[in-house]
Amino acid sequence: MHAVDTICNFRLQHVLQVAPVRHPDRSRFRSTRARQVWDDGRMDEAPPGARTARHSREEIRQLMMDAGRSILVERGLGAGAGELTFKRVFERIESTSGVRLTNASVIRRVWENQAQYQDDVLLSVALAGDTGGDMGETAAALLPALAEFDLSTVDGRLRGLTEVCRTGGAASLQALVGSRNWSVWVGVWVLGVTSPSSERGRRIRLALFEGYEATTDMWSELHGALLDHLGFRIRAPFTLRQFTVSVGALVEGCALRAGADQDGSVLERPTGPGGRPQEWTLFAVGLEALAMQYVELAPEWTGPAGSS
Numbered sequence: 001m002h003a004v005d006t007i008c009n010f011r012l013q014h015v016l017q018v019a020p021v022r023h024p025d026r027s028r029f030r031s032t033r034a035r036q037v038w039d040d041g042r043m044d045e046a047p048p049g050a051r052t053a054r055h056s057r058e059e060i061r062q063l064m065m066d067a068g069r070s071i072l073v074e075r076g077l078g079a080g081a082g083e084l085t086f087k088r089v090f091e092r093i094e095s096t097s098g099v100r101l102t103n104a105s106v107i108r109r110v111w112e113n114q115a116q117y118q119d120d121v122l123l124s125v126a127l128a129g130d131t132g133g134d135m136g137e138t139a140a141a142l143l144p145a146l147a148e149f150d151l152s153t154v155d156g157r158l159r160g161l162t163e164v165c166r167t168g169g170a171a172s173l174q175a176l177v178g179s180r181n182w183s184v185w186v187g188v189w190v191l192g193v194t195s196p197s198s199e200r201g202r203r204i205r206l207a208l209f210e211g212y213e214a215t216t217d218m219w220s221e222l223h224g225a226l227l228d229h230l231g232f233r234i235r236a237p238f239t240l241r242q243f244t245v246s247v248g249a250l251v252e253g254c255a256l257r258a259g260a261d262q263d264g265s266v267l268e269r270p271t272g273p274g275g276r277p278q279e280w281t282l283f284a285v286g287l288e289a290l291a292m293q294y295v296e297l298a299p300e301w302t303g304p305a306g307s308s
Contacts, residue, residue: 055099061110063099067092068121073180077187081118119200125181125188126207129215134175134182135222141171142226151231151304154297160230162271165291168226169251169284176255185211186256220244231301235294243294247287254283 055063067089075083090101111117145167149160176182192208195201220240227233227240234240258265267285268277 057110060101060105063093063097063101064089064106064110064117065121065124067096068117069125069184072121072125072184077184077191081122084114084118084121086114086117119203122188122191123203123207125184126192126204127211127214128181128185129211129218134172134179135218137175138168138172139222142168146229149230151229157231157297161232161291161295162288164226164230165288166271166278166280166284169287170279170281172251173254173258173281173283176251177258182255216241216244216248219248223247227295229304231298231303232295233298235296238294243290246290246294250286250290251283254281254286 068084071083071088071092072081077083086103086106094100106117107113111120142164145163146160149163150156151160188204189208192201192204195204223244224240234243254265265282266279267282269280269285270277271280272278
């Protein structure tokens with residue numbers, strides 16, 4: 001059995017290190033006294049003995065953008081960004097950081113008006129991409145499985161590919177279905193593709209495209225690392241990017257269906273050791289089918305990089 005201290009494992013560990021994580025509740029760190037930020041960036045009502053702080057336009061912008069995305073994740077997008085009023089965002093910032101903002105702090109200083117702010121929050125969601133957030137959870141589910149694979153034979157490599165599809169497919173779908181960030185992204189996508197021809201709609205569609213590109217690049221790196229580790233390559237005339245786009249489209253469709261169809265769509269297949277039945281999601285079945293069409297055994301493969 002091959003050791004997992006390979007270059008592939010290093011790349012997967014890197015994915016885990018850079019994957020988005022949920023931050024703990026910061027409410028316990030909030031200030032006991034609100035500190036107001038005026039239109040010149042000056043803050044008053046600082047605690048006794050503290051130095052008066054000034055927040056730059058960029059610092060205020062970051063506070064507003066973070067709070068806006070947080071509100072969208074909690075409340076949802078609905079029919080648009082109407083939940084993102086300055087009043088509601090100011091209240092969120094004060095409750096979590098103790099910083100008190102006013103209209104004068106942001107209007108014509110950071111944004112021309114509330115509508116422009118709302119559009120920027122939507123654009124930031126679109127630019128974040130659609131499925132990047134579940135990559136860390138997928139990689140985490142795969143790492144233990146990689147340690148169990150016997151890649152010394154062709155049959156072992158094929159079984160490894162099957163198990164990666166089963167385990168990784170289930171983890172990826174579960175993470176996506178449970179992601180509030182992804183749900184908000186879907187809402188922005190709907191706004192982008194259904195909005196009438198306008199500058200706002202064009203900007204959202206462009207941001208969605210850029211987000212898609214960035215997410216595809218990240219997943220392509222993970223898919224490439226897994227194929228290298230298992231001794232597979234992309235079958236001509238396909239490309240790794242085409243495989244990643246196909247997988248992404250399938251998991252998004254399955255996740256959307258899961259939002260309306262609560263029956264679970266899980267079946268058993270005799271894919272375990274000795275033909276033992278194992279649970280498969282429908283997405284994992286489709287993922288295996290895609291893999292069998294897109295990839296083939298690499299004849300020049302001599303084992304995972306770094307293996308003894």
